[in-house]
Amino acid sequence: MTYSEYSVEDEIFTFFRKTSACRSECDARAEELVGGTATTIDVQGNCSYSVYAGPCLEHVVQFRLKSLKLDMRTAALARHVYGSYAPIDSFEGQVGDDESKENEPLYVYVMK
Secondary structure: OOOOOOOHHHHHHHHHOOEOOOHHHHHHHHHHHHOOOOEEOOOOOOOEEEEEEOOOOOEEEEEEEHHHOOOHHHHHHHHHHHHHHOOOEEEEEEEOOOOOOOOEOEEEEEEO
16 A cells, blocks of 8 residues: 655645635735734645744634534633633634635634
8 A cells, every 4th residue: 555645735735626715815814814924834634724824923824614614612612611722713704705606715713
């Protein structure tokens, strides 16, 4: 059995084929929300694109497929149960077009 080597750029390319948004749009939105320069996280998920951003890269800005949005009640419960071990999450709107029949927009979350 052979395994292919993980490539973050390949994962990001594959992810954005599912969306009505583009990577540069997401990076610009992250920078607009928290400042600094959007820096790609080295390992990406299958249903999201995540970057570090902020003056000291202290925030994670995550762009998730609309169909796989975060349940903010669960995030609040995690914060209540685990205190400072859980991030403070906020929903920051949408990037991409709802009108596309083939691709989904992305929901934007900031975590600190």
